Amino acid sequence: MDLGKAEAARARHKERSAIFASAIGQPRTLFDSVRRRLLLVVLLALAPIAVLNIVQGLAQLSNAEEDARQRLLQQAVAAAGTQQNIFASTENVLYALKNVEEVRHAGATCTATLRGATISLPFAANIGVLDARGAVTCAALPFPGRSVGEEPWWREAIAKTGFSLVGPARSPGADQDVLVGILPLRDAAGRLEGAIALGIDVSWLDTLLRQQTPPSVGIVALFSDRGQELVSNARAMSAALFRRELFRTAGQNLRGTLHESTDPAGKSWTFATAPLGRDGLTVAFAMPSDRLFGWTFVTVAASIALPALIIVLSLIALWVAVDRIILRWLLYLRRVTAVYAQGHYGFRPTRLDAAPSEFRVLGHSVENMAFAVRHRDARLRENLAEKTALVREIHHRIKNSLQVVVSLLSLYGSGIGKSEDRRRFDQLRLRVNTLALVHRILYEANDGSQVHLRELLGELASLIEGSTDASVRITVEAQDAPLPTDMAVPLALMVVEVVLNLGLPPGTSPAPLVLSGSRSGERLHLALRSGAGRWGENGMPLDLAAGFAAQLGGSLSRRDEPSGAMVVAGDFPCRPNSAPKAAARVD
Secondary structure: OHHHHHHHHHHHHHHHHHHHHOOOOOOOOOOOOHHHHHHHHHHHHHHHHHHHHHHHHHHHHHHHHHHHHHHHHHHHHHHOHHHHHHHHHHHHHHHHHHOOHHHHOOOOOHHHHHHHHHHHOOOEEEEEEEEOOOEEEEEOOOOOOOEOOOOHHHHHHHOOOOOEEEEEEEEOOOOEEEEEEEEEEEOOOOOEEEEEEEEEEHHHHHHHHHHHOOOOOOEEEEEOOOOOEEEEOOHHHHHHHHHHHHHHOOOOOOEOOEEEEEOOOOOEEEEEEEEOOOOOOEEEEEEEHHHHHHHHHHHHHHHHHHHHHHHHHHHHHHHHHHHHHHHHHHHHHHHHHHHHHOOOOOOOOHHHHHOOHHHHHHHHHHHHHHHHHHHHHHHHHHHHHHHHHHHHHHHHHHHHHHHHHHHHHHHHHOOOOOOHHHHHHHHHHHHHHHHHHHHHHHHHOOOOOEEEHHHHHHHHHHHHHHHOOOOEEEEEEEOOOEEEHHHHHHHHHHHHHHHHOEOOOOOOOOEEEEEEEEEEOOEEEEEEEEOOOOEOOOOOOOHHHHHHHHHOOOEEEEEEOOOOOEEEEEEEEOOOOOOOOOOOOOO
């Protein structure tokens, strides 16, 4: 049972492929197909929804980017809040020490005062007073060399009028890296008298920043206006994420936008920068991109992929639905109409009971049309049978009448001696017998619309052999090809006239003649080959044979062969045969 179903399915698929491969089934344009047009309609209907979802996804991505930027900026500013307080405290301490006369002029109690201030400030590495040339006049901790006049940060700091933060630098007194908070001392005329400097322990700032913002939460770093990293909670990581980017974009405004970077392990990070509003300091805060945008990427990808998936599934479902709901029944109706076209009007399309109502209505209409055609065909067949019987009766009566004429000619001709008149009388009787022969063949034919070439030529050969005054033997080499009935009479008379126009000498041995005929497509070819006699030597007129050839739509030609034989041939048009009906099958 399953094998039969599979075979039927393969047959339907083969038929469907043959239909669409035919010239009629080939689409004239790209959308000259029900399936393609429906797919286009569904695609156009779903396209606005898909575009809207994609736009919404891109908007979500933009919003997520803005939220991430705000989040990073807030965390960066919060992480740098303590450092800002330390820098503010440094500035306040230096302004307070500036007002102490012993400290300003490096008096006897200057060292003790500065040492007490250093002890009270946990972030202070050393505090010192310097003169206008950068020489240390007083310091909380011993300061080897006692001069910073050649340091770059010193020249940068004394060029300003207020507090500034410079560095990082190496503190000889504390023997550690420090950020130098320096306050220039000027007289009433604005001339430089010296400066008070406080070294902020960089390692202490890193530790404090690491406690407030662990590296597991994010990487935070503080940069100077020249892109130098001052403080960081993870220096190795911050150097890989920030330093290269900041130096490469020196002089550009990095603040307020998101930037991408990659750590040595190949992991992607996103960071934002924010100004601290003091001495051009900038804080940068970085977080892993997957943690920052993980669900956002999933949401945006879903917003873009889901419409595409819906469109693909819809098109696949529509493709299958069109094949199962529409094309399946259209192909079945086509097979039904093919069965009706072959004359099997008793067939009933019972499979349409499982089809949708529209196809059931269409199938019922086709069945009613076949029923009407069946009745009309029956009436036509009855009329055709009556006409065929009438034509057969006419042929029968004509044949009988011609035989009566032949009998009368034989009675009247019996009194004529052997002379030229007797020969012409016998030829006239042969022509009348030829007409009677053709009507007898038409009467006996099963199909009244055609005769067979071999039968017609064979009967003619027998008639000519027994009716001519010369002794002949005619060999027929003809195909059993069908011919239209309207060609039978002129064809038979033309063959008789050709034989009568051959000057065959009388004798005891019969003269051999070969009568051949073949049909190729819509052309009929006849040829008569004679080894004795010459064309027109008996003195008979030749225009009768040429006239019958012209009535057939062709002409006769003659050629002499090297062997001495003569061939008379003709080529004539012939209407095509009607194709036989084939058996029908509807699965």
